[in-house]
Amino acid sequence: MFLSGEEQGSGNDGSGRQPTRVNVTSPQMRSIEDTVSAVGTLRPVRSVELASNAPGRVASVPVSSGQEVEQGALLIRLDDRATRAALIEAEATLSEARQNFQRIEQLADSNIAAEASLEEARARLNRAEAGVMVARADLDDRAITAPFAGTLGVIDTEPGSFIQSGAPVTTLSDLTAVEVSLSLPERYFDRVQEGQVLVVTTPAYPGESFEGRVTLRAPEINLGSRSLEIRAEIDNPDGRLVGGMFANSRLVLETYEGIAIPDDAIISEGLSTYVYRAGDGKAVRTEIEVGASLGALTEVRGGLDTQDRVIVAGWDQLTDGASIEIDDDVAQEGLE
Secondary structure: OOEEHHHOOOOOOOOOOOOEEEEEEOOEEEEEEEEEEEEEEEEEEEEEEEEOOOOEEEEEOOOOOOOEEOOOOEEEEEOOHHHHHHHHHHHHHHHHHHHHHHHHHHHHHOOOOOHHHHHHHHHHHHHHHHHHHHHHHHHHOOEEEOOOOEEEOOOOOOOOOEEOOOOEEEEEEEEEEEEEEEEEEHHHOOOOOOOOEEEEEOOOOOOOOEEEEEEEEOOOOEOOOOEEEEEEEEEOOOOOOOOOOEEEEEEEEEEEEEEEEEHHHOEEEOOEEEEEEEEOOEEEEEEOEEEEEEOOEEEEEEOOOOOOOEEEEOHHHOOOOOEEEEOOOOOOOOOO
């Protein structure tokens, strides 16, 4: 906790008073993360809106809203009686054309049939094959299936209703992984790299965090906002995260080793930030440069090293040069 220097007493002035009893600790090395925070939105890495390729009356809906389905699962079937009949007719025409072609081909091999007759038979066979392909495609268009395994959205379509070609019927999302998209100021452009860790929290799960990795840094800056877009992917095997969730994001730009001391040792007075070090039985006021907050600890970027002994309790009675006595019975917080 930072305390104002105005809260200090006049303390020991070195004029013969009893030494002030203090407790000390040494700065410790800690792994420190340089981070930047932003807000974003979660969305499935893979999500599609499903629609019918043909108009028709709904015959069956064998699935329900929110259901998990496998790739290729039937979702909605339209009335396909006419298209099935058309396919049977097309297949019969193909069979007839194939037999006719084979007969004329045999005659041509024996120089009985003219070459023109063979080419005409081949053309009829090709048209019949194309007719079967069209009939099968028409039949396939009467069934809406899952293009990949995933979770369905809301389905409001009921058997007996009529849907138009291209009308959306539901969504399908693969929630095994989700993506968070967010924007950062352009000053971070050169510091963001693929593979960096992104930690996300969301109001849906208070106290929990989810870790992902940066998969994309936009190759340019948005001219309107002067920001860059980044995307990160988060594994989501249990499907707890879903599209549209609010994402408080913390991007770890760099991890490095640094020294840290308890907040209780740090004194803030105006524009100055300092601590008292213990040296040869005296308190030595030492200006420091603070960095990242580490919970009950604070990074110190300048002014101390790991060999120093920092006064963490009892400093409120001190002035620079005051006599001190180290007392291990004085409670301290911090580095354990």
